[in-house]
Amino acid sequence: DYSYIFKLLSLPDDGSISIDNVEVAGDTKYVYISRPPIPTYCPNCSCRMHSEGIYKRKIKHPILQDSTCIIFIVSQRKWKCTNCKTYVNESYPFFKPYKQSTDITPMLILEAMKDLSRSTASIARQFHLSDTKVHDIFTAFIDLPRLKLPEFLSVDEVHIDISENEKYALVLMDFASGQIIDILHNRWQSTAEDYFLSIPYDERKNVKFIISDAYKSYMEYPQQFFPNAVSVLDSFHVIKFLTGRINDYINLVMKSYKKKDREALDQS
Ligand SMILES: [Zn+2]
Structure with missing residues (x-):
């Protein structure tokens, strides 16, 4: 009885999708899934399409509760329109074409990231994904609005292991109020450039002081980004x-x- 899998993915258990087999190998469940053929019409010219064969695709679906991983082996038909030579891949409701993990993967990752004591690397391991992938998901879904640039802008780094290459995040703070303006995921010159130059010039003009340590890049912020500011150690x-x-x-x-x-x- 595979009804739990239908429930897990909020799939219609109405015969439009069938689960053909489930294999368990260690921490991984392999779920074989297919769709019965239904008449399909060309999105271009409305002619009836013909099956060009069935391709097997692997789709990862990480499960949060017991650290097991489901891999779907999806049999996906390729439809061809012989009239206008259009190709269409059969669609499934729970993953996007060309994506290698299910739609709810990002949600599970964001949920796991709410635990501030966990590192990106440990979350990546849990979901069988790379550090970079987890980081990309985070930045794609989380858009924390920054505060307006203050007159006294404090710039400092904090050590956080985001990835192999990114060990320090850059914290921008209002020196007067102590409020965090924004956090950049590294302190590289290129990141700072992309970030500050995307802020309107008029807003940057309001910054009068950059308060930082003697790190050379920070000392150069005024001439690079803040025309009316001076550096203050x-x-x-x-x-x-x-x-x-x-x-x-x-x-x-x-x-x-x-x-x-x-x-x-x-x-x-
Ligand atoms: Zn066609």
Whole structure:
């Protein structure tokens, strides 16, 4: 009885789709699915179409509850119009043509991402997808409106493992109110460029101060994106910067004494 699969995918259990077999291999269920042939007419010229054969496609459907994965082996007919040479693939209600996972996959992934303690990588593993794919789904579905650019814009990075290459997210904050303006998924120059240049020039003109650490790219934000802004090192980073310079100086002095000592030693 495969009625649970029909329920799972909200499919009509009316004979328009049939489940021919289910195989279980480890954590994976293979579900063989097909449609009985129904007369199909050309979308172009309305002639009756002819079957060009049946192709088997693999469609992944990750299941959240028990970490098993369903793979549908879908028998999909290819219809051909002999009159105008149009080809049409038989359609199924739960996946789009050319997609390799079912329609509800993104919803399940977004649901899993609500758990803030989980990394993208672990979600990718659970759904048998790549990190990049999970990240793409997130950005495709989540559109968090950013706040308006403030006069005092604070720029800083936070360490978050988004993917192999993206280890730091860029956090934009209103320095005065502490509100997060937006978060960029990395701090690359190209990302910042795409992002800031997409904000209207008039809005960027309102930014007067960019508060950041001494990271060179941040220091260049005013001349690149904010015509009326100046860079400001925030006090925490100023102290860090000064301590660094003092340490450099101390090391320099120590080195020079070592050198003098060595020379004195050599002469004696
Ligand atoms: Zn046709």
